[in-house]
Amino acid sequence: MYILALKNSYNLFLNIFSVAREEVVHVLCFDVSEEELKVGLKPSDTQRLHIHNAYSDPLGWTGHPNFTAQQFILEDLANLVKQTSQPKPAVLVIDSLSWILRHKTPPAVCQTLQQLRKGGAVRAVIGLLHTDMHQRGTVGSVCHLATSLISVAPGVRGKEAVARVTKRSKSGKVMQDEEIFCIAEDFTVTILSKASHAEHKTNSTEEEQADPTANLTFNLRLSDSELEAKQKLTLPFVFSKEKKTALLHPGPGSGRILYEPDANDDYDQEDPDDDLDV
Amino acid sequence: MLHNIDVTSSNMAAPVNSVGKTSGDRFQVNCTSFQKKTRSKLISIPGTRPSVQNGQLLVSTGVTSLDYLLGGGLAVGTVLLIEEDRFDSYSRMILKYFLAEGVVCRHELFVATAQDNPDEILQELPAPILDDVAVPKPVDQPRPTGEPQDSLDAMTIAWRYQNLPKVQSALASSSRFGHYYDVSKTMEAEIRQAAKCHRFYLPDHITPSSAAHSARVESYSALLKSLQEVIHREGFDLATPMSKSRNILRVGLHSLGSALWGDDMCCHDKPRHGHALTTFLYGLRALLRSSLSVAVVTLPSHLIQDRALMGNITRLCDNAIALESFKGSERETNPLYKDYHGLLFVRQVPHLNCLARQLPDHKDLAFKLKRKQFTIERLHLPPDLSDTASRVSRGEPVGVASACGSG
Numbered sequence: 001m002y003i004l005a006l007k008n009s010y011n012l013f014l015n016i017f018s019v020a021r022e023e024v025v026h027v028l029c030f031d032v033s034e035e036e037l038k039v040g041l042k043p044s045d046t047q048r049l050h051i052h053n054a055y056s057d058p059l060g061w062t063g064h065p066n067f068t069a070q071q072f073i074l075e076d077l078a079n080l081v082k083q084t085s086q087p088k089p090a091v092l093v094i095d096s097l098s099w100i101l102r103h104k105t106p107p108a109v110c111q112t113l114q115q116l117r118k119g120g121a122v123r124a125v126i127g128l129l130h131t132d133m134h135q136r137g138t139v140g141s142v143c144h145l146a147t148s149l150i151s152v153a154p155g156v157r158g159k160e161a162v163a164r165v166t167k168r169s170k171s172g173k174v175m176q177d178e179e180i181f182c183i184a185e186d187f188t189v190t191i192l193s194k195a196s197h198a199e200h201k202t203n204s205t206e207e208e209q210a211d212p213t214a215n216l217t218f219n220l221r222l223s224d225s226e227l228e229a230k231q232k233l234t235l236p237f238v239f240s241k242e243k244k245t246a247l248l249h250p251g252p253g254s255g256r257i258l259y260e261p262d263a264n265d266d267y268d269q270e271d272p273d274d275d276l277d278v
Numbered sequence: 279m280l281h282n283i284d285v286t287s288s289n290m291a292a293p294v295n296s297v298g299k300t301s302g303d304r305f306q307v308n309c310t311s312f313q314k315k316t317r318s319k320l321i322s323i324p325g326t327r328p329s330v331q332n333g334q335l336l337v338s339t340g341v342t343s344l345d346y347l348l349g350g351g352l353a354v355g356t357v358l359l360i361e362e363d364r365f366d367s368y369s370r371m372i373l374k375y376f377l378a379e380g381v382v383c384r385h386e387l388f389v390a391t392a393q394d395n396p397d398e399i400l401q402e403l404p405a406p407i408l409d410d411v412a413v414p415k416p417v418d419q420p421r422p423t424g425e426p427q428d429s430l431d432a433m434t435i436a437w438r439y440q441n442l443p444k445v446q447s448a449l450a451s452s453s454r455f456g457h458y459y460d461v462s463k464t465m466e467a468e469i470r471q472a473a474k475c476h477r478f479y480l481p482d483h484i485t486p487s488s489a490a491h492s493a494r495v496e497s498y499s500a501l502l503k504s505l506q507e508v509i510h511r512e513g514f515d516l517a518t519p520m521s522k523s524r525n526i527l528r529v530g531l532h533s534l535g536s537a538l539w540g541d542d543m544c545c546h547d548k549p550r551h552g553h554a555l556t557t558f559l560y561g562l563r564a565l566l567r568s569s570l571s572v573a574v575v576t577l578p579s580h581l582i583q584d585r586a587l588m589g590n591i592t593r594l595c596d597n598a599i600a601l602e603s604f605k606g607s608e609r610e611t612n613p614l615y616k617d618y619h620g621l622l623f624v625r626q627v628p629h630l631n632c633l634a635r636q637l638p639d640h641k642d643l644a645f646k647l648k649r650k651q652f653t654i655e656r657l658h659l660p661p662d663l664s665d666t667a668s669r670v671s672r673g674e675p676v677g678v679a680s681a682c683g684s685g
């Protein structure tokens with residue numbers, strides 16, 4: 001599940017995701033109207049897009065709403081996606097989660113997102129979240145659920161933006177990336193460069209392994225003939241096989257210690273100098 | 279009151295101070311076959327041992343360095359709270375170590391989750407390393423004594439040690455206290471299925487649509503009821519007469535307090551249901567004190583904005599540690615931290631049936647997850663070997679160290 005966390009309300013990116021792949025995409029529109037979303041897209045792309053209009057009447061004030069915020073639960077969403085009757089599961093794009101979070105409690109939204117992820121109705125969920133509209137805890141809880149998190153912020157120069165991507169894999173590995181990109185008029189995304197901190201990191205981690213035996217006034221290395229001589233050397237306490245077996249498996253009677261106590265063993269703790277009378 | 283159960287384990291392991299030495303001394307010398315004479319009335323449960331400090335019955339958390347920090351192990355009847363790191367990788371790892379230790383010691387398990395199915399956690403348990411020996415391992419495998427010729431070729435220098443058995447066959451591996459696990463492999467299915475495991479997966483018990491409309495958080499009371507029922511049914515309750523052999527129940531609760539449990543503690547700055555988790559922890563501790571169980575609870579504390587609530591939660595649990603991983607933060611590139619994966623803070627250690635608590639000596643602790651061991655070491659400044667070493671240039675690393683020391 002991908003979550004786009006936007007710092008300053010960039011709405012354009014929704015279109016990029018819908019155009020990118022050859023898949024069926026369902027878009028739940030709360031923030032902008034259907035016409036505004038379709039601006040600039042080619043008609044061939046809009047065929048794969050199924051836009052569900054929740055913009056005109058999200059709270060059901062008229063008698064017959066198309067899709068309301070209260071309908072953001074698993075059964076209604078699954079029905080919505082099934083309407084296209086495609087063999088493969090679709091991608092659901094939600095524009096925006098911020099809108100839904102204003103009308104439903106965050107735990108309910110999180111539970112619905114988790115159910116969407118676990119159930120087979122949709123293959124991926126892409127949600128847009130405006131981080132400046134919610135409390136930090138709410139943003140944190142929703143982002144905690146996501147497997148990939150892209151934080152977008154305006155860049156230094158005018159048309160550029162900075163994206164910080166965090167990907168969590170199933171095995172627990174976390175990958176982080178920062179990129180600068182810009183979007184052209186026809187919605188193609190060009191990634192300009194990675195941010196400068198990433199370059200810094202790679203330079204500092206490249207270190208050469210210092211070889212301690214170089215640059216010495218004496219020779220610490222062995223030539224091949226010297227290595228052979230070293231291996232041929234007989235070590236002390238390396239016995240012949242018979243002696244080794246004899247030592248490893250002692251027979252009966254060998255290794256017995258015979259000792260007879262002599263005068264020095266007769267030590268009395270209470271009378272160390274042996275000069276007390278009875 | 280915690281029951282001071284008078285039990286002995288069948289093989290006394292090495293004393294507390296040598297368990298889990300800080301840097302890499304991981305082999306315990308356990309080649310004694312000393313059997314303490316026990317009276318027949320005392321029960322001895324595998325995988326436990328009495329504490330040398332206060333006589334409580336301890337179980338291992340699965341991480342020997344963590345056992346050392348907590349005073350030898352987790353006392354039976356207590357709760358360990360783990361404050362999760364940002365991406366829940368290392369806290370999940372410690373939970374898996376805890377459950378894997380239960381499988382190896384043949385304890386029973388109870389796993390409760392709201393996010394992933396408990397079976398997923400159980401399938402990811404690390405594989406135990408069952409043939410650790412205390413002597414330095416020979417290069418080749420030693421052959422049995424029936425083949426002397428081959429065995430003599432095995433070692434050139436240390437040949438006198440050849441015939442010592444590689445595996446201590448007289449002592450079963452589960453009678454040791456604290457095992458080591460290989461994180462790169464998962465536990466084999468036969469070992470895992472030998473252990474009895476009770477599962478609690480929240481979506482099976484509570485339909486979210488009903489939960490959304492209720493004023494209270496129902497998930498915690500459902501969990502507590504389920505746990506109480508398991509304790510009663512399986513005979514972990516201390517009130518029932520000791521008819522059959524006793525065992526320990528290990529309870530693992532994953533990510534309590536997150537939004538998926540229906541709790542808004544992590545979502546709002548002033549949560550409405552702030553008392554739901556604290557009530558649950560109070561009930562959990564009461565349940566554990568009257569039974570032979572141990573609980574490990576992980577909590578996404580980085581999402582909780584109310585520090586007073588976090589303090590309440592810490593006080594309601596007996597042991598509390600917090601993990602902070604360097605992944606994703608600016609500390610990752612700090613040369614001071616390059617050997618470690620994160621910082622560990624011991625927030626609370628209990629004093630059970632005694633007046634003083636056994637806090638660890640060092641406050642600056644860092645952890646590293648290696649393949650065969652989860653090490654927790656004291657974080658110290660490296661020697662300042664730069665040419666321009668002066669008081670002024672030393673300001674930066676000292677500042678960083680104090681930041682982690684205040685935790």
